[in-house]
Amino acid sequence: MTGQSQPSPAQPRPPRPQALATIDHDALAHNVGVIRECAGDTPVMAVVKADGYGHGAAEVARTMLAEGVRELGVCTLSEALGLRAAGITAPILSWLHAHDADFAPAIAAGVELAVSTRRHLAAVVDGARRAGAPAVLTIKVDTGLNRNGVNVDDWPGLLEAATAAQRAGDVRLRGIFTHFARADEPDHPVIDIQAARLKEMVDQACAAGLEPEVVHAANSAATLTRPDLRFDMVRPGIALYGLSPMPEVSDFGLRPVMRLSGRFVNVKTVREGEGVSYGHTWTAPHDTTVGVLPLGYADGIPRTLSGRFDVAVGGERRPAVGRVCMDQFVVDLGLGSGVEVGDEAVIFGDPRRGEPHAQEWADALGTIHYEVVTGVKGRVQRRYVGGRG
Incomplete structure (x- = not known):
């Protein structure tokens, strides 16, 4: 019939998820509190690599920052730029890169970049010149994990190149950091060996006129068990998500997220x-x-x-x-x-x-x-x- 409105078709009801990962922000906030209590006055960098350990990087980052985390850590440039695209303005460190990566977009976005070799540094310098701004630089040093990072033998050469790059205005050194091999064994002597090597390499950088603003080493296990290794910042990951880095020892009061x-x-x-x-x-x-x-x-x-x-x-x-x-x-x-x-x-x-x-x-x-x-x-x-x- 004319002049009468026709009934609108029924709107389809979205299907209820059959498989669901529920992420509990209250548990996340609780875990940040546990970490901050262990860290004392030391600032916290929350690791949100691998899409926040599978929890959703941007979502968990917002809660962590609201609960007092100062900085964020990721592996890749795409992870860092994804956080920026999500509106996150906090400091972000990205530390695992190909030697020929295009660093210019990350430099323009204010992402702090870690390097482990002179080739990485050269690519960062190139990116800084194309971006028209100095790169914020961190150097990862290998103190015994023998994975990524510059080792003792290659350290003088990288230090010399980084010093030259800073003098030229292409980079600004912000940090030096390392990663422990056996932090889940808090009394293992290799931890102290690594800490001593880190201090020695930092001293060498300072002697070369390349003084870092922050030095950090402590992952979740070290943050929870070794207050003497806080340095200038702690860098927990898995504990923030409520999983103990030492499950055979304690759950440390953490709550799974x-x-x-x-x-x-x-x-x-x-x-x-x-x-x-x-x-x-x-x-x-x-x-x-x-x-x-x-x-x-x-x-x-x-x-x-x-x-x-x-x-x-x-x-x-x-x-x-x-x-x-x-x-x-x-x-x-x-x-x-x-x-x-x-x-x-x-x-x-x-x-x-x-x-x-x-x-x-x-x-x-x-x-x-x-x-x-x-x-x-x-x-x-x-x-x-x-x-x-």
Whole structure:
């Protein structure tokens, strides 16, 4: 009929996430408080590399800065520029680069750049000249990790080149830093050897007229256990996300920030003697009920974890059974569980709530919990809760 409005088509309802990483800003703020208490008056640089250890770099950075973190640390130029694009203006240090990287955009964005070789320094100088501004420079020194950083043999040459670059106005040295090899063993003598080497290399820089504004070395473990190694700033990473750098010793009062969960897409009966999932690596020992969760190794649940982990359903632990597939895995719920399609299972989270801990996966896999949380990927969506609203 003319003259009458037609009903508008129903708007599609967005699907509820089937796989979810919930990031708790309140837990994050708590962990910043733990770190700041350990650091005393020493400023904190929060490491937010690898997309904030899988938690979302820009989101967690904002909370950390609001809670008193002074600076941010990342590996790559793209990570640093991504934070700038997200509106974060705090000091950012980026420390792992190709020798022929284009440093000009980062210099123009005020990103502090770490170098480990003379070739890196030459590329930074070139970028500074093209950007029309001096680069803020940090030098990473290798005091015994024998990974990235300038070693003792190459230090005089890099020091000479950096001094010349600063005199020419191409760079301004801000920092010198190193990374400990065995900070999770706080009494190990190599830590003190590395600290002594760092001090010696800093003294050599000062003698050459290249005096750093800040010297830093302490990662999470050293921040929590070695107050004598604070230097001018501490540089924690994993502890901020609520995972202990020394889980066999203490949780240090940290609270896990990430909670990985999924919702059952199918619940069914499996009869005694029936196999489950590829290869029938698990056979039902009696009649039971199983549930299917829509996460697999494409989402960060390793196939090698098959049959070796639990999930929490309604506050109770239930074993994952059979092989983990690309998109799904199966949980033995037992008869009479009352679990229905759409119910939630927590894959890992906070053990204080009876949930499995990322460390349990690490123990089963012979790895560390860093790999567990940074490995969450694929179709898992993030949700942020808590914080200052």
